[in-house]
Amino acid sequence: MAEIRTDSLAPIPDDLTIPQFILDYHHPLRPIRKDLTPWLIEDATGRRISYEELRARTFGFANELKARWNISENDVVCLLSPNDIDWPVILWAVHRLGAIVTPANPAYSAEELAHQLTLSESRLLVAHATSLAAAQAAAQSAGIPPEQIIVLGSKPPGSPHSTVEELIVSGLSRLPAFVERRLAPGEARKKLAFLCFSSGTTGKPKAVEVSHYSMLANIIQMRQCIGKPPRYQTGDVILGVLPFFHVFGMVVQLHFHMFMGATIVVVPKFSFEDFLGSIQRYHAKHLFVVPPMVVLLCKHPATKKYDLSTVQWMMSGAAPLSAELTTQVNKIMPQCHTLQGYGLTETFTTVALSPNDVLPPTPGCAGVLIPGLTARVVKPDGMLAKFGEPGELVVTGPSIALSYYKNAQATKETFVDGWVRTGDEVVVNEKNEVFILDRIKEILKVKGFQVAPAELEGHLLDHPDVADCCVVGVPDDYSGELPLAFVALSEAALERIKGEPAAAERIKTALIKHVADAKVEYKRLAGGVEFIDKIPKNPSGKLLRRVLRDEARSMRIKPPAKAKL
Incomplete structure (x- = not known):
């Protein structure tokens, strides 16, 4: 597979700042509001702005x-x-x-x-x-x-x-x-708008330098990607619960939907039952979520108490949403199209998005590469992967960030000759659909084979006893690493254990078997299962895998013999 070049892109103004683009300018792709619908609604009070x-x-x-x-x-x-x-x-x-x-x-x-x-x-x-x-x-x-x-x-x-x-x-x-x-013509391309700090899932946060042009470009890229209605109508209600300080919330949820003429209900903080209540109260049509929120929609008993029938579109991002979880949530909300998007702070923001003309989307797919983007899938040996072969996604386009602020070494590693190394292992097919396997640094090596934690997590979440989970690798002299699952149990499972403590071991055995019955030998939970009250995540919903990896090491876990199935 050579470089993947997507469709050409509509014009992007390169002499405007973000507020000038949003408040003072009309782009040909921007819908015109047909009435005096508010731009924002304050969730708690109903105040309309x-x-x-x-x-x-x-x-x-x-x-x-x-x-x-x-x-x-x-x-x-x-x-x-x-x-x-x-x-x-x-x-x-x-x-x-x-x-x-x-x-x-x-x-x-x-x-x-x-x-x-x-x-x-x-x-x-x-x-x-x-x-x-x-x-x-x-x-x-x-x-x-x-x-x-x-x-x-x-x-x-x-x-x-x-x-x-x-x-x-x-x-x-x-x-x-x-x-x-x-701004002078072309100046918006370099004029700094943001210093956005990376999520810090693998270490101390770095400051990403982002220009005004980057946001303008990504808004137009997303608008061109999704195509024509019926997905959006001016005045559609968006539930704005993702944090604005994170790029998914700031670019996709907030600015893109202001451009699209939507009304955004501003929710200060995510609380699941309040979230459900706001959907019902404001008749929200669009939701923007991260996978842990989808887990709650599927697993939490409160979901059944609320009317979610107005929701027609739900897009998940910030981390991969498994095909299993997609299937589950589609049963809970059959009227809703469950989509995915994919991007990074360094690409500011969206790289792949589900368009209107591919419904229902392929389960587990993070969307198609957006217009104006050029992509490569690079194998560990530096060769370009073929369609269907895994490798690191490397991209370039008009929205990518400039560099890491005051960090030449990190910039050199990630921003290479105008390309961004995403650090994500992906598969891209002939339709330009992107499937995220995992973070390259998080992929486990078991007996020389690569194991993506996200794959095992998606399968575990399909088990009724699992409310949430995170898979990490534990060192092993023979295999190199072994998969270990930290599991937060469902309320029903916790009640069983409370009544009979011995049930805990039976649940662990059942979860190990659940994976063993569906996965090749080297992907099985040979590191065992550990119960935990809550899976640590950052505010954007990404698993803080390093926290649990450190926890596993501090526990000096030795794989139980029964786990080696």
Whole structure:
């Protein structure tokens, strides 16, 4: 198989910033809203936010940032917040001034946040009230004075910080303090919009440099990929529960669907029953989820209590969704098309997406390569794989990020001559459908054979006793590594064990047999099964496999003889 070249791409403006593209410009592929449908709805209150209000609040906040702190070209502002109706307002205001946003995980500890503030050289920190304590400690460590912390939400009594609301009101009451400049032709390709920090699943997070053009390109790529209706109509309700600070939530869920004329219900934090209630209350048509949320839809008894009949489209991303889990959720929600997308922070964002003309999508498929992309599948020996052969996916296109900020070594390893090494082992077929096997660094080597943990996890999730799971490798002198499954049990299984503790061993034996009956010998759970209360994940839903790998090593697990089936 030679390089895979996808369809040509519609024009992408290269002289616009993100807010100019979203708020001030009409692209030919952009639907026109036919009525005064809101752009955002606040989940808890039902407050509806119009285009005019978003645009005015963006100006007000930008005006005050310029007047009070002289935020200017290439300054960095850190945004530490769960999803909020003012999240895009803050983002766009910073961009109106030519400055850069570094979005941060609101669950970060002070130490984790200090790393981001220091590496990004942030001048200002906008922190949600729920994260204020960590923000204050991190700012002190990073040398950011208290008066340069802004609170999103209500501040504590006697707080020295200004709030976002106070600044917007003040900014709207004064004459313009800045003149927004137009980028020169081609400048958007290099003009930094974000320092987005990688998920840190394999180590300390790295800062990914992303241009304004990258987001504009990916929006147009996705729009061209999905094709014509019936998938989207202006005014469709999207449940915005994925975190905006993560690229899946920020690019796909938020900005792409604003471009598509959707109404986004802004949900600050995922809670499963609240999630179900919001779907029912707002008659959501589209869901954007990660595989752990799909597991809950399939396994949690609360699913049956709510009316989910309005949901017609559900797209899963951030990690592979197994064919088994897809089949399960299709039984729960038969009216809904369950799709997948695939991308990385470094490709900002989508690389593959399910189009409208392939329904139902092939189970386990992450979508087709999007327009404007060129891809290679590279085997370990450096040769290009044929269709159907596994290898590392390497891509180039208009949306890829520029580099890792202040990390030449990591940049050299990932960004190679304009191509991004994804680190994902994939198979691509003749239809340009992409099947994600696993992270290359996470693939186990058992007796010289490659074993993808995601494959075993998908099969285990098909067992009624399994609520969630994660497979890691444990060292073995003979085999090199052996697969070990950490399993969070279903409520029914836990009740059985509570009534009869000996049932735990029977369940372990049954799970080992469940895999052995379906998989080749080297893929069996020869490392055993360990029960765990909860599978650790990062906020985007990716398994923190390294945490459980370390746990397995600390336990010094020795494979039980009965596990070698």
